[in-house]
Amino acid sequence: MSNLAHELVPICPMSTAMHIKAATPRSTVAANQNKPSKTSTPTIKTLSLQDFNCPSTRPQFLKEMRESLMEIGTFYIKDHGISGNMTQGAMKAVQDYFALPLEEKKKMMIGNSKHFRGYKLIGEEFTNNQVDHREQLQFGPEQTPIESFIPGCSPNYDGLQGPNQWPASTLALLPEFQPCILDFMAQLESLSHRLMDAVALSLGLNVSFFRDMFGQTPYYRLKAAKYPSVSKQTIIGCGAHKDTGFLTVLLQDAVGGLQGQDPKTGQWMDTRPVPDTFIVTMGESVERLTGGLYHATVHRVLNNTSGHDRYSIPFFFDPALQAQIPARISGLDQAMCPAYLHASCGDDTSDSEDESSLATTKDRKAQWDTMAMVERLDSLDLDSTATRDESCWSNGDHVFETVHRCHPEVYSRWYNREC
């Protein structure tokens, strides 16, 4: 597996975070917009992963990440270690795939795959009770199926494990397709781990908190989508929703149309294409785990009337299907609350935890902004308090619920059985 994100050499530039002002919503959807708010317009920040990799810029990176996730739940990431050749190659691979004749694409219909992998025709997916206007293609980790899986008897999520569809005729037509998709997924997996390391630190948790939770075999889905340009103003590309899992890393082309919602005002903000970046969004699992401290951004894709087809490639990153997830990270409210975010944060938490493993809130506040913050956070054993007392939920059940809802045809064909 490629490990590019980990191999970045920190060159310690000055912090390079920049801010993209949320654009005025496009006039074509004016009817859907909420009234402009009097509160300040939120910005979607662009963070540099190099700033995370470099000890001197890491505190500023974590501060900006935390602010972004508390305010909106979305940011752009640049200097992410995935080359332009890779991202352009992946875009070209999916464009070439969607350009194949329909009969060829139908060989890979998602309904053929018990593991929810494959092609979906336009108009077959609903989000928020509205039909989405996109064609899509879905992949996951290349795995051997669980032989003992019996539909209706085994946990449904055991059926998610398995291979992708690679019809021989498609591979003959597009020889670069399979290696490109597999390589891109491996690099996105590595990047996503790194981003979750940063999310953990930004919450005041041990750096390995999510890696421990994710286990050795995280479950991910790579979706490629094509939004054809339409003349009808009313057709929405993808209805408003929150992603259900932990983290989404999304590559989009230059067409635009993706919007995120400001949780405070309900105002829609264009998530404009920014060259050489991915869009990073938190999903509902993180929102739930953090008790709503970090937002899962509500987002949608507008109707595409640009005259050009739009392509996007979201990557949904989740823990192992077998993972049990604590209902909520306890101790979080005390663990974070740096002074610059919460002026009203309590001065003391009257921690009942072991003082040797948990600093007092006062200490934490004082140390948060120092260069030594990262080492300090690493030494706080917050993850042990986080998982201790809460009831857990099954990540596999949660993932299955999502994919089953999106692709009911796969469920009825392969899963809807009595034991």
Ligand SMILES: O=C(O)CCC(=O)C(=O)O
């Ligand atoms: O295509 C996009 O830009 C967004 C897609 C999306 O939000 C999704 O598939 O969950």
Ligand SMILES: [Fe+2]
């Ligand atoms: Fe989404």
